Amino acid sequence: MLAEKALELVRELQRTTDGTLPPFNEDKVRQVLEEMKALFDQNQQDVSATVAGESGLFAGVQLRHAALERNKRCLLAYLYNRIQKIRNMRWEFGSVLPQDIKYNLSEQEVQWFNKYNKCLANYMRSIGTAGGLDLTQDMKPPKTLYVEVRCLMDHGEFETQDGNVIVLKKNSQHFLLRSECEHLIRQGILEHMVH
């Protein structure tokens, strides 16, 4: 059926769970583009035949053109929504993506990610007059100044704002300033203990 492959791409993305990104389906993207080219070529043949005097080809041309537009729309939706997912990851993981996620990105998507990083960093630096504001911090309304956290993996030494150095060892528990350890919690190094 016409434009089916493009729809499969969209479905594939739709079916993934939140927060995960399937590998970029380069093969299928290429197949869709090839289908478009074939449709276009056929259309051009029919158009030149019509110009030459043949009649009755118009309906076919219309149908193919509709399929072409549908392909385009689906392909763009696929790319756009992948970008949205990648964008959300920037906010979640910070400016460096974990290797296993990066592996699923296409080369152009990595480029986009880097550009977005730069663009966002520029914006955050330009807020206010004195050095900007990191918007990726303070994601949740603060409830307490200090939080109790447990280390989920060995992370090494960590210097707190008042100059004390603590060692983040697996399964150790600490009582830290929320603003300091928020990013570590998000990276999964620390776990916020709720009693």
Next chain:
Amino acid sequence: MSSGLDILGELEDDSGEDGEAMTAAEVLQKLEEAWLNEKFAPELLETKTELVECMLEQITEMEENIKRAKKGDFKVSLHCMEIDRIRYVLSSYLRCRLKKIERYTSQILDEESNRKDEDPCKLSPEEFAFAREYSQNMEGHLQSIALRHMPQNLQSLNNKQTAPRPNYDKYVFLRVNEAVEGVLVEEETMDTGLVHYVVLFSFQKCEQFYFSFMEQKIWLQVLET
């Protein structure tokens, strides 16, 4: 007690836009209003650069005050908490705007280029720079992977057709903060005297007088839907 705890109240701000001095507490209240409105309105509202900048300055000032304070003072932790809360409101407000800018980039940039000089600015200069770069990156990405390889007549990106636009028909709750005469809501007047009157109707309808309200410094609060 009051002099220490009421740190917001004691810092006078004299950089108010219209020459009026606003206390820091007033600025914070205005910021919170802007934050709520932004959060529940479907489209990007006017920029409040002065509020953001002013509040950031206050935060730096407060942080310096705290550094000077005695260590281990009970009040210090309260102030720290307050700073954290303010910073959250600020970041959340700006994040919310950024999200809208990313989502409706093409529409917002269109509006910006069609804006007349006397109209209020929806984007701050920094946000404008961000929006432009973001839209360039996005278009570049779509071009390089897909559009470039398509047949010639399909290579252009028609933003009017494909780009997402805000849902102006979204329904919002409003709270009238101050009585105003002569405003029609679905053929009923929003009567004077009803200060805590909550109505539910489509954003597009309320928007017309929403902006006229802002000029009069009267705010409708867009509440949670």
